[in-house]
C-alpha cells in the first residue's frame with residue numbers, strides 16, 4: 001500500500017464499492033478505506049429489489065461487489081478514517097490504526113448509523129436485549145418473545161425475519177399504517193406470529209440483568225408494559241457526522257451532505273455518494289447509493305482530466 005493516491009474513497013458499502021469499480025475502469029489510482037465492510041447493506045436479511053437479484057442477502061451482495069472491485073485491482077483497507085485535513089491542494093487522511101495517507105480528491109461514502117430511542121437506560125441493555133440489527137442478532141431469540149420498533153422497510157423486514165425464529169413478534173409503530181414497500185408491509189400484517197401495535201411509542205425499558213419489559217404509551221390510554229426477551233430498534237438512520245464536520249461540508253437540515261448533480265460537495269476536491277447525501281430524492285437504497293457512487297467517480301475522472309490538460 002502506498003501513502004499517496006490521487007483518490008481516496010472513504011466507505012466500503014454499496015456507494016464506496018461502486019465508485020471504486022468505476023474509478024478502476026477510468027484508471028484512477030485509488031484507495032478505499034472503510035470501517036466495516038458492507039455498512040448498513042450488510043445487515044439486510046433479504047434484498048428483493050436489486051436488479052438481477054430476485055432475492056439475495058446483504059452479506060452476499062456486498063461479497064459480490066467486493067469481489068468485483070478487487071478483480072479490477074482495488075485496494076481495500078479496513079480501518080476508520082478519524083480525520084481528513086485539507087493541506088494546500090491535497091488532503092491528509094488519518095486513520096484509527098495510525099495510517100496517514102495523502103490524496104488529491106476525497107469521496108465520502110460513509111453512510112448512516114441507526115437512530116436510537118434515546119431512553120435513559122438504553123445503553124445499559126445494549127447486547128442484553130436491545131439490538132439494532134435483526135440479521136446479526138435474531139438467532140439469540142429462538143422461540144422467544146421479541147418486539148420491533150418502527151414501521152418502514154427495515155422494521156418490516158426485521159419483523160418478518162424474526163417471525164421465522166422467535167415465538168412471537170410485536171411490532172410497535174407510532175403511526176396508524178405501516179409504510180415502505182407494500183409487499184413487506186402486507187406480509188407483516190398477515191403473518192400469524194406478528195402483531196402490529198399502532199399509534200404507540202416505547203417510552204421506557206425495564207429489567208434487572210437484561211431487558212425484561214418495554215413500556216408503551218398510546219394517546220388517551222394508560223401506559224402499559226409488555227414482557228419481551230428482546231427489542232429490535234428500527235426507527236431510521238442518521239448521517240455519520242464526524243468527517244462532514246471536519247471538512248465543513250454544507251448539509252441540509254437533517255445533516256445530510258448537499259451535493260450538486262455530479263455529486264460534488266460544497267468543498268473543492270470533495271465528492272459524496274450514497275446514504276450520506278441529500279441526493280436521489282432522499283431515497284436511501286442500495287441502487288441509489290450505487291448510482292451516486294458511479295456518478296461521483298465519473299465526475300472525479302473529468303476533474304482529473306481537466307487538471308492534467
Ligand SMILES: Cc1cc2nc3c(=O)[nH]c(=O)nc-3n(C[C@H](O)[C@H](O)[C@H](O)COP(=O)(O)OP(=O)(O)OC[C@H]3O[C@@H](n4cnc5c(N)ncnc54)[C@H](O)[C@@H]3O)c2cc1C
Nearest residue numbers: 011012013014015035036039040041081111274275285286
Ligand atoms: C435492515 C436493513 C435492510 C435494508 N434493506 C434494503 C433493501 O432490501 N434494499 C435496498 O436497496 N436497501 C436496503 N437497505 C438500505 C441500504 O442498506 C442502504 O441504502 C445502503 O447500504 C447505503 O449504502 P452506502 O454505501 O451509502 O452506506 P453504507 O452501506 O452504510 O456504508 C457506509 C460505509 O462507510 C463506512 N464508514 C462510516 N464512517 C467511516 C469512517 N469514519 N471511516 C471509514 N469508514 C467509514 C462504513 O463502515 C461502511 O463501510 C436496508 C438497510 C437496512 C439497515
